[in-house]
Amino acid sequence: VTHPGTQASERDSRRAEAWRILLVGGAIGVAALAYLWFLRHRTDYPGHLLAGYGATLGVLGLGLVVAPRSWILSRAAPLLVALGTLVCVGFGAILEATVFCLAQFDPVDFFNQSIGAGLAGLSTLVVLDAERPPPATRAVGALLSIATLAAGFLLAFH
Amino acid sequence: LRFISALVLALAVLAFAACNYFVVGERNLRYVHLSHQRLVAKERRFEKHPGVDDVILWRLDDGRTLQVEAPIDEMAAVGDDIEKSFGVSALSVNRGREVRIPDSDDLRGMRRVAGAIALVALVLAVAAMRRRRETSPKPVES
Numbered sequence: 001v002t003h004p005g006t007q008a009s010e011r012d013s014r015r016a017e018a019w020r021i022l023l024v025g026g027a028i029g030v031a032a033l034a035y036l037w038f039l040r041h042r043t044d045y046p047g048h049l050l051a052g053y054g055a056t057l058g059v060l061g062l063g064l065v066v067a068p069r070s071w072i073l074s075r076a077a078p079l080l081v082a083l084g085t086l087v088c089v090g091f092g093a094i095l096e097a098t099v100f101c102l103a104q105f106d107p108v109d110f111f112n113q114s115i116g117a118g119l120a121g122l123s124t125l126v127v128l129d130a131e132r133p134p135p136a137t138r139a140v141g142a143l144l145s146i147a148t149l150a151a152g153f154l155l156a157f158h
Numbered sequence: 159l160r161f162i163s164a165l166v167l168a169l170a171v172l173a174f175a176a177c178n179y180f181v182v183g184e185r186n187l188r189y190v191h192l193s194h195q196r197l198v199a200k201e202r203r204f205e206k207h208p209g210v211d212d213v214i215l216w217r218l219d220d221g222r223t224l225q226v227e228a229p230i231d232e233m234a235a236v237g238d239d240i241e242k243s244f245g246v247s248a249l250s251v252n253r254g255r256e257v258r259i260p261d262s263d264d265l266r267g268m269r270r271v272a273g274a275i276a277l278v279a280l281v282l283a284v285a286a287m288r289r290r291r292e293t294s295p296k297p298v299e300s
Contacts, residue, residue: 034270034274034275038270076159086170106213107181111178122168125164156206157206
């Protein structure tokens with residue numbers, strides 16, 4: 001039998017998790033809408049933002065799921081998230097200078113995808129806990145990562 | 159460490175947004191200083207959306223290469239002498255003709271987007287800093 005106090009605590013915990021998911025989803029939604037509204041003549045700009053966000057969120061989310069539990073429990077876990085984000089920014093620069101370099105290295109594309117990566121890093125810090133992410137957070141994170149990555153490619157190359 | 163990590167990422171996002179605005183400002187010639195340079199060549203390269211995101215390059219006699227927006231490209235021809243002060247929205251062509259440089263859609267849009275991005279980064283950073291690390295509640299047997 002579960003203690004009533006524990007049930008209330010679980011309910012609060014789920015409510016807080018739902019609020020965090022809404023905050024993270026809403027944040028990238030607002031950022032993408034700002035690009036689509038104020039720079040509506042350049043769909044490749046939000047494309048790079050969303051691609052950088054989706055790829056980084058995917059890498060960091062996967063890291064939270066597969067990393068050794070001692071790393072998640074460690075006080076240095078937030079620092080590892082920040083470092084992982086900066087590595088993703090660097091990897092994005094390499095991709096922009098090689099695979100996606102059409103006319104020349106475009107700093108605006110790089111900065112847009114790096115803004116997306118930074119927002120993904122901050123979002124990961126918002127959900128980072130002393131345990132691995134709960135199932136709902138994992139599912140929404142995976143969906144958000146795939147959806148933003150796909151939307152990013154469509155907007156950038158369509 | 160959570161506070162420092164969130165602060166570093168928020169500052170990085172703000173720096174990327176500021177750099178974005180500055181680079182677009184350079185393409186609009188807003189943040190470029192020219193002291194009677196001669197335009198020696200022009201080049202147009204194509205990107206993902208020809209006609210929309212073309213890369214237009216100006217080569218100057220001092221060795222610099224500037225990327226400019228399409229409306230700017232029409233303001234001067236190869237061989238022209240061009241002069242411009244940093245931060246001023248006017249281009250002097252051939253020591254006499256003054257051409258006003260209006261803010262482009264890119265520059266205006268990037269300024270507004272930078273504000274929205276700063277707000278989003280601030281909200282996420284504050285939420286990340288205020289987050290308490292919790293262990294999941296364990297059921298209590300009675």
